[in-house]
Amino acid sequence: MGWTSIKKSHLTLLHLYPDHMNLYGDRGNVIALVHRAGRRGIDVEVVAGELGKPIGWQHVDMVFMGGGEDSHQSRIAEDFLLRAPELTRRLDDGIPMLAICGAYQLLGHYYRTVDGQKLPGIGYLDVTTEPGRPRAIGDVVCETTLPIVPATLVGFENHGGRTFLGSGATPLATIYRGQGNNGQDHTEGAMKLHTIGTYLHGSLLPKNPHLTDLLLSWAVDPSGSLMDLAPMDMSLEMKAHELIVARGEKVR
Ligand code: GLN
Numbered sequence: 001m002g003w004t005s006i007k008k009s010h011l012t013l014l015h016l017y018p019d020h021m022n023l024y025g026d027r028g029n030v031i032a033l034v035h036r037a038g039r040r041g042i043d044v045e046v047v048a049g050e051l052g053k054p055i056g057w058q059h060v061d062m063v064f065m066g067g068g069e070d071s072h073q074s075r076i077a078e079d080f081l082l083r084a085p086e087l088t089r090r091l092d093d094g095i096p097m098l099a100i101c102g103a104y105q106l107l108g109h110y111y112r113t114v115d116g117q118k119l120p121g122i123g124y125l126d127v128t129t130e131p132g133r134p135r136a137i138g139d140v141v142c143e144t145t146l147p148i149v150p151a152t153l154v155g156f157e158n159h160g161g162r163t164f165l166g167s168g169a170t171p172l173a174t175i176y177r178g179q180g181n182n183g184q185d186h187t188e189g190a191m192k193l194h195t196i197g198t199y200l201h202g203s204l205l206p207k208n209p210h211l212t213d214l215l216l217s218w219a220v221d222p223s224g225s226l227m228d229l230a231p232m233d234m235s236l237e238m239k240a241h242e243l244i245v246a247r248g249e250k251v252r
Contacts, residue, residue, distance in 0.1 A: 007221045007228065008061070009042055016049040016065040016083075016103070017076045024156060026066030026100050028203025032212050033064070040230050042220070051079045057086045060095060062219040067101030067159075067201060070113040077119040080106055084122035091124060094222025096194040096215045100204065104189065104197030105129040105161050114160050125190045125197050126168035129161040132182075136160075140178030140200055141245055142188045147226065148210040152176075153188075154244040155200025155207065163199075165190055172198055194218040207241055209234035 015030055034044045049055050068076070091097055105111035108127035111119045116131075137158045143151045153173055162182040165171060171181070172189030180188030180199060189198035196215075198204065205212040217229040 007224070008219075011037060011042060011044045011061040011216075011219050012059045013044050013046045013219075014049050014055065014060045014063045015046055016063060016080075017051070017068075017072075018048050018066070019050065020072040020076050021066045021068040021103055023067040023069070023101065024158060024201035025203040026201060029066070029098060029100070029205040030064055032203065032205035032209070033062070033216060036209065036212050036232060037216055039232055040216075042216070049083075051076060055083070055086070057090055060090055062095055062215060063087070063090075063097040065097070065099050065103035067103060069102070070115065070117075070160075073102045073106060073111065074113065074117060074119055077106060077121075081120060081122060084124075088122065088124050091193060091195050094194050094218065096218040096222075097196070098204075098215060099195070099197045100201055101157075101159055101199050104199065105163065107195070107197045108163065108190075109166075111161055124195065125192055126166035127163050127181075127190050127197070128166070129163045131160055132162040133160065136162075136179035136183060136199075138178055139244065139247075140180065140188065141176045142173035142178070142180065143176060144173040146172070146191075146211070146214060148214050150210070150241075150245075152241070152245050153198075153200060153204075153208050153211060154241055155198070155202040155204045157199045158201065159199055163190075172196055194222060206237060207244065209237040209241075 106121040111129040171187035
């Protein structure tokens with residue numbers, strides 16, 4: 001497939017709560033999306049979704065929200081709930097969303113903080129999160145069922161919450177190294193349509209350019225696929241990816 005198959009040359013990326021929800025280099029995910037789109041001649045306008053600020057939902061082509069400490073999550077939780085009807089309508093249209101850690105938790109039904117505060121989530125993903133100890137910290141290697149090659153995803157996790165999937169949730173990946181959702185069932189993250197919730201910081205997308213491209217292809221055309229995107233070299237990023245995969249001993 002070539003450049004002529006590109007259906008959009010301008011994308012709007014909504015970055016939700018960039019000042020509150022941004023841990024362990026999460027902003028690098030936005031940089032990776034802008035970079036890999038730009039190299040293909042697709043211009044990405046990054047719009048910040050701040051507390052109380054109106055959002056032009058009809059123009060949004062993809063959404064990103066990073067992780068946050070409990071205190072930051074509790075500051076944005078109410079505002080996020082108010083956004084839920086419009087956000088979920090756009091997600092149901094098939095635009096992609098990447099939600100990392102604290103954002104992933106708030107896409108579920110609730111997140112109970114380590115202090116016992118129950119923060120309601122928007123319930124788009126059928127998951128719930130309870131506090132746990134010790135914190136799950138370290139490198140993660142997992143294998144996803146998403147249509148990407150290789151199927152491995154690598155990242156870094158640092159969370160207290162333990163997330164449990166309901167019957168309506170599809171895991172993003174199976175854990176080979178690390179804790180993932182809860183350290184028990186070997187699942188990592190959850191997904192629905194083109195929405196991905198994951199514990200992987202890292203930043204995730206610079207180390208997983210194949211996932212970056214999949215998200216971009218959905219932003220360009222929610223009913224399309226990776227084949228709609230012009231191919232682009234990812235050998236350097238993949239060297240880093242493969243090194244991390246090789247370093248991680250398989251625990252299963
Ligand atoms: N505060 C949440 C937890 O500890 C999320 C942390 C994060 O986003 N890294 O589980």
